[in-house]
Amino acid sequence: NAGVMQNPRHLVRRRGQEARLRCSPMKGHSHVYWYRQLPEEGLKFMVYLQKENIIDESGMPKERFSAEFPKEGPSILRIQQVVRGDSAAYFCASSPAGGTRNEQFFGPGTRLTVL
Amino acid sequence: AQKITQTQPGMFVQEKEAVTLDCTYDTSDPSYGLFWYKQPSSGEMIFLIYQGSYDQQNATEGRYSLNFQKARKSANLVISASQLGDSAMYFCAMREAQGGSEKLVFGKGTKLTVNP
Numbered sequence: 001n002a003g004v005m006q007n008p009r010h011l012v013r014r015r016g017q018e019a020r021l022r023c024s025p026m027k028g029h030s031h032v033y034w035y036r037q038l039p040e041e042g043l044k045f046m047v048y049l050q051k052e053n054i055i056d057e058s059g060m061p062k063e064r065f066s067a068e069f070p071k072e073g074p075s076i077l078r079i080q081q082v083v084r085g086d087s088a089a090y091f092c093a094s095s096p097a098g099g100t101r102n103e104q105f106f107g108p109g110t111r112l113t114v115l
Numbered sequence: 116a117q118k119i120t121q122t123q124p125g126m127f128v129q130e131k132e133a134v135t136l137d138c139t140y141d142t143s144d145p146s147y148g149l150f151w152y153k154q155p156s157s158g159e160m161i162f163l164i165y166q167g168s169y170d171q172q173n174a175t176e177g178r179y180s181l182n183f184q185k186a187r188k189s190a191n192l193v194i195s196a197s198q199l200g201d202s203a204m205y206f207c208a209m210r211e212a213q214g215g216s217e218k219l220v221f222g223k224g225t226k227l228t229v230n231p
Contacts, residue, residue, distance in 0.1 A: 035219075045218040056218060109158055111158070
C-alpha cells in the first residue's frame with residue numbers, strides 16, 4: 001500500500017511564476033490536508049479538503065493561494081505569483097473518513113525555493 | 116495564546132539512556148487528540164504515538180511512551196534506550212474535535228541529539 005505521494009519533491013521558481021504542488025493520498029483516504037513549514041519552524045495548517053470540497057481553509061493566505069481535490073486525480077496546491085516568502089516545505093497529509101483518532105499520514109513534502 | 120508549547124529547543128542524551136521531551140497544550144475542548152511526530156534531517160514526518168483525551172492509559176509504542184497528565188495539560192514523550200538514529204526534530208501536535216475541522220496544530224519542535 002503506497003504511502004502519501006507528493007511531487008515534485010523540489011521545485012524552484014522565480015518571483016512572479018506559478019507553483020503547482022501535487023498530492024496523492026493513501027489508497028482509501030478521502031481527506032487531505034496541506035501544511036507549510038518555514039525554516040526552523042513547526043508545521044502550520046493551511047487547508048483541509050475532502051473530495052470536491054474545501055472543509056477548512058482558515059490557514060490559507062487570502063491571496064495567491066488556492067487548493068483543490070477533484071473527484072479524480074491528486075490534490076493540487078497552487079501558488080500564483082510566488083514571492084521569496086513562499087519558500088518553504090509544503091507537506092500533504094491524508095486520513096481515512098471516520099476513524100477514532102484520524103491519524104494523518106504525511107507525504108515526503110515539496111521543498112519550494114523562490115529565487 | 117499558543118495551543119502547543121514545546122519549551123526545549125534542543126536536548127542532548129547519551130546513547131542507551133532515556134529522554135523526556137516536554138509538551139503542554141491549551142484547549143477548552145473536552146475531546147482532543149495528541150500526536151508526536153519525528154522529523155529526521157531527510158525531512159519527512161514520521162508518526163510516533165497518539166493519545167486520546169479520553170484514553171485511560173498512557174499510550175506506548177515500542178520505545179516510545181507518552182506521559183499524559185490531563186490535569187496539567189501535558190503530554191510528554193519518553194524515549195527509552197536512545198539510539199543514534201533517534202537524533203531528529205520532534206513535534207507535538209493536537210487535534211481538536213470542535214468545529215468539525217481535523218487540522219493538527221503543531222508546536223515549534225525540539226531538536227534531539229543522541230551522543231555516542
